[in-house]
Amino acid sequence: MIEFEHVGKRFGERVVIEDLSLRIDDGEFFVLVGPSGSGKSTLLRTVNRLAHVDSGIVRVDGRDVSSVEREALRRGIGYAIQSVGLFPHRTVAENIATVPRLLAWSDADVRARVAELIDLLRLDEPGIADRYPHTLSGGQQQRVGVARALAARPRIVLMDEPFGALDPVTRESLQTRLKAIQRDTGTTILFVTHDMDEAFRLGDRVAVMLDGGLAQVGRPLDLLHRPVDDRVRDFVGGTHARLRELAVRTVGGSMRVGDRADGEPVDAADSLQDALASMLAQRRDRLPVRERGAIVGAIVLGDLVAREP
Amino acid sequence: MRGVDASLRGLGRAPFAGRLAPTLRIVVPLTVLVVLLLVLPHSGDWFHAWLPELSHPLYTRTSFAALTLTHVWLVAAATAASVILGLGLGILATRPSGRSLLPTVRAVAVIGQTFPPVAVLAIAVPLLGFGSAPILLALVLYGVLPVLGQSVAGLEQVPASTLHAADGMGYGRWRRLWEVELPLAAGPIMAGVRLSAIVSVGTATIGSAVGATTLGSPIIEGLIGNNPAYVVQGALLVGALALSVDGLLGAVERRFQRVR
Ligand SMILES: Nc1ncnc2c1ncn2[C@@H]1O[C@H](COP(=O)(O)OP(=O)(O)OP(=O)(O)O)[C@@H](O)[C@H]1O
Ligand SMILES: [Mg+2]
Numbered sequence: 001m002i003e004f005e006h007v008g009k010r011f012g013e014r015v016v017i018e019d020l021s022l023r024i025d026d027g028e029f030f031v032l033v034g035p036s037g038s039g040k041s042t043l044l045r046t047v048n049r050l051a052h053v054d055s056g057i058v059r060v061d062g063r064d065v066s067s068v069e070r071e072a073l074r075r076g077i078g079y080a081i082q083s084v085g086l087f088p089h090r091t092v093a094e095n096i097a098t099v100p101r102l103l104a105w106s107d108a109d110v111r112a113r114v115a116e117l118i119d120l121l122r123l124d125e126p127g128i129a130d131r132y133p134h135t136l137s138g139g140q141q142q143r144v145g146v147a148r149a150l151a152a153r154p155r156i157v158l159m160d161e162p163f164g165a166l167d168p169v170t171r172e173s174l175q176t177r178l179k180a181i182q183r184d185t186g187t188t189i190l191f192v193t194h195d196m197d198e199a200f201r202l203g204d205r206v207a208v209m210l211d212g213g214l215a216q217v218g219r220p221l222d223l224l225h226r227p228v229d230d231r232v233r234d235f236v237g238g239t240h241a242r243l244r245e246l247a248v249r250t251v252g253g254s255m256r257v258g259d260r261a262d263g264e265p266v267d268a269a270d271s272l273q274d275a276l277a278s279m280l281a282q283r284r285d286r287l288p289v290r291e292r293g294a295i296v297g298a299i300v301l302g303d304l305v306a307r308e309p
Numbered sequence: 310m311r312g313v314d315a316s317l318r319g320l321g322r323a324p325f326a327g328r329l330a331p332t333l334r335i336v337v338p339l340t341v342l343v344v345l346l347l348v349l350p351h352s353g354d355w356f357h358a359w360l361p362e363l364s365h366p367l368y369t370r371t372s373f374a375a376l377t378l379t380h381v382w383l384v385a386a387a388t389a390a391s392v393i394l395g396l397g398l399g400i401l402a403t404r405p406s407g408r409s410l411l412p413t414v415r416a417v418a419v420i421g422q423t424f425p426p427v428a429v430l431a432i433a434v435p436l437l438g439f440g441s442a443p444i445l446l447a448l449v450l451y452g453v454l455p456v457l458g459q460s461v462a463g464l465e466q467v468p469a470s471t472l473h474a475a476d477g478m479g480y481g482r483w484r485r486l487w488e489v490e491l492p493l494a495a496g497p498i499m500a501g502v503r504l505s506a507i508v509s510v511g512t513a514t515i516g517s518a519v520g521a522t523t524l525g526s527p528i529i530e531g532l533i534g535n536n537p538a539y540v541v542q543g544a545l546l547v548g549a550l551a552l553s554v555d556g557l558l559g560a561v562e563r564r565f566q567r568v569r
Contacts (some may be wrong), residue, residue, distance in 0.1 A: 019445070036370045048477060050473070050476060050477060056432055070479075071480070071481050073479075073481045074477060074478065074479030075478070075479035076479075078476035079474070079478065081470065081473065081474060081477070083470035083473070083474075084470065084474070085468070085470035085472075085473055085474025085475075086474070087471060087474075087475070087489060088468075088471065088493065088509070089492045089493055098478050099478050101480065102478065102480065102484075145474075148478075155387075158477075
């Protein structure tokens with residue numbers, strides 16, 4: 001659990017965070033979005049004390065972070081950043097092992113955990129564990145960065161645009177991995193991004209940060225359907241909002257149960273955006289829906305268009 | 310520290326040493342040095358044949374082996390002190406609390422190198438007397454500069470994102486220095502150490518002008534007493550020693566550079 005209570009932060013004259021309060025629950029995937037310079041990274045860093053607050057309190061699991069020994073606090077919180085910051089003089093395995101080593105895990109535990117993470121993040125190119133970061137592709141480096149953040153099984157992980165510089169395909173596969181890992185482990189993740197699609201795909205809740213304050217906090221659909229003002233509306237997508245919504249909803253929730261249709265079926269767990277793409281590709285306005293191998297209903301284009309919030 | 314970098318690059322490409330394979334750069338000068346030490350004491354006849362007008366064609370006041378040993382000892386002591394001082398100051402100047410020192414440190418390092426070592430001797434002798442002390446002081450003052458410059462340059466070029474990540478992982482300040490910064494700066498630092506040692510090998514010779522026993526003794530005595538044979542004998546040994554040190558420390562430096 002992460003709590004911000006009336007947090008304020010300034011750099012010199014410039015107020016970067018102003019009277020911000022927020023509570024992130026255990027096991028929640030919480031995403032911060034907002035334009036450049038709105039203070040997202042700074043807010044994230046107040047949690048592991050890479051930035052200290054000028055006023056207010058940040059609590060992790062109920063404890064004021066300023067009362068916890070700094071190194072101990074940081075070793076207990078995972079941290080991944082866009083620039084990755086892998087240690088160039090250490091192999092992939094050594095990089096991943098950083099925090100477990102700082103925590104003085106036994107060699108056997110460290111080795112087992114590294115192997116597990118290499119597997120978990122699909123870093124399965126033969127021999128990759130013993131390679132140095134400069135021999136990896138950008139995508140592989142980001143994976144190692146995420147693996148390093150997760151290595152000591154922290155209950156809280158801070159991620160600052162960890163998939164920043166990746167192509168859409170790699171990015172999406174990493175998002176899917178991360179979301180699955182987070183669900184399986186019940187980790188609390190505070191995630192910063194510029195990318196609205198990423199925010200909606202990953203976040204249980206999303207906060208829009210504007211000028212050092214939270215303009216709106218809510219589930220993705222709340223933000224799409226009931227933006228509190230025009231700035232949030234513009235930021236979450238303007239006229240593209242309905243298209244984004246399709247990415248958040250699943251086929252299962254909008255299908256006509258028991259109906260029939262021709263064509264290549266879509267999966268009930270797929271997003272409506274995937275279903276729409278399939279309809280366009282097949283030039284059909286209805287498609288069969290499959291769930292656990294059986295056809296259970298149909299999805300209809302008219303329903304997607306007409307659907308009221 | 311551009312100046313240091315440039316002069317280092319110059320040294321790395323020294324006319325013939327630069328083209329030799331790495332192991333040859335150690336083996337050849339060391340072999341030459343050993344052969345010289347074995348042959349020179351018995352080379353009186355050759356020097357007599359070359360310069361028949363000299364009554365004493367071979368320097369015998371102190372054995373060449375003893376001269377080389379004291380010379381090496383002086384250089385080693387000066388280099389060790391330079392590393393401790395230079396690296397220490399370099400680390401200090403790159404800490405958040407010491408950052409205000411950085412411009413001063415840079416300025417001193419640059420100005421210091423324009424200050425001739427002979428002038429240091431001239432100031433040191435009245436204070437420390439004759440012998441090894443004044444030349445040791447001059448060597449340390451001089452040797453500190455490249456180590457300091459390269460330490461600062463090496464520590465400054467560690468990527469900011471790496472340091473940020475290290476902090477975020479929970480490294481303490483000193484542990485970060487030891488496990489992240491120093492390994493990443495080791496290449497440039499070793500380049501500074503090498504330069505410092507080589508400069509010392511050459512500079513130590515003038516110590517003989519103020520009473521230290523070094524390979525400069527035959528050179529200086531030869532210059533004063535108009536005996537070119539002495540000068541040649543001293544110069545040959547100094548040259549072979551400088552190249553040996555360069556080869557050995559160059560190998561260490563390359564090892565560290567491969568760390569990345
Ligand atoms: N160490 C610092 N010193 C001075 N100003 C800073 C510092 N760090 C951040 N700022 C300023 O604080 C403001 C917020 O920065 P922050 O990095 O939190 O924004 P952000 O929302 O993460 O932006 P981006 O999306 O571009 O990463 C910016 O105006 C930035 O210039
Ligand atoms: Mg940022």
